[in-house]
Amino acid sequence: MKESCYWEPIDHVCRFCGARIMHRNGKGLSVGDVYKCFTCGKSGQQLKDICWCGFRFRKGNESYRCLSTKVLEKYPEVRELLEQAFRACGVNPREVEVGVVTLKDHKLIMRELELRRVKNPILSDRVFNDLEEALSKEKEKKGTPYSGLYLEKLWRDYLARGESPIFVRALILKIVELL
Numbered sequence: 001m002k003e004s005c006y007w008e009p010i011d012h013v014c015r016f017c018g019a020r021i022m023h024r025n026g027k028g029l030s031v032g033d034v035y036k037c038f039t040c041g042k043s044g045q046q047l048k049d050i051c052w053c054g055f056r057f058r059k060g061n062e063s064y065r066c067l068s069t070k071v072l073e074k075y076p077e078v079r080e081l082l083e084q085a086f087r088a089c090g091v092n093p094r095e096v097e098v099g100v101v102t103l104k105d106h107k108l109i110m111r112e113l114e115l116r117r118v119k120n121p122i123l124s125d126r127v128f129n130d131l132e133e134a135l136s137k138e139k140e141k142k143g144t145p146y147s148g149l150y151l152e153k154l155w156r157d158y159l160a161r162g163e164s165p166i167f168v169r170a171l172i173l174k175i176v177e178l179l
Contacts, residue, residue: 007036011098012051012066016042020098021051052100063103069093077116081109117167 007022012035014021019039026032026045035050036043042050052064069086072079072093083093085106091099158168 007038010035010047011068012047012053013098013100014040014042014050015052015055015064016040016050018100020096021047023047054103064089064100065103065106066098067101067106068098069096075113078109078113081112085109114164114167117170 007024009020010023012021013019014037017037017040019037022036022038024034024036026034032045034043034045035047037050044050048054052066055064056062067086072082075082082101085101086093086099088105089100089102091101093099155168155172158171
């Protein structure tokens with residue numbers, strides 16, 4: 001069987017030299033998947049063999065994770081925090097496509113992102129239109145609008161759509177605040 005010679009860059013960094021890791025799919029090959037750093041030559045059949053993700057120094061508690069620097073554009077609300085996390089690990093996010101941050105920093109930043117979005121929920125047009133329609137229907141009904149049953153239904157509907165529970169809670173609190 002002919003070996004595939006196609007390597008693709010992935011969003012992971014070599015823990016030996018800091019260069020980007022490449023991946024070759026091992027489907028149909030006797031060796032299986034291969035992960036390789038083309039800068040230092042280290043390779044392995046599992047990503048964890050050469051990647052920073054999950055790596056800990058012997059005496060340290062910190063665990064690391066690779067992260068694409070595209071997150072700086074994806075999450076502008078926490079751009080400064082992400083840049084600080086990259087720089088704390090010796091990475092200049094403006095010079096590379098993929099860097100390393102501590103897992104602890106990453107979790108704290110993502111939690112901060114959720115909290116900032118709760119304070120200023122960004123409602124998409126779809127969500128806003130759905131809410132406006134549902135609220136006008138509730139106003140037409142006799143009795144108390146926005147009953148507990150309605151809010152519970154709203155909660156379940158948005159969770160079923162895959163919205164974050166923190167976002168849905170903020171949305172419901174905003175509705176109650178507007179009453």
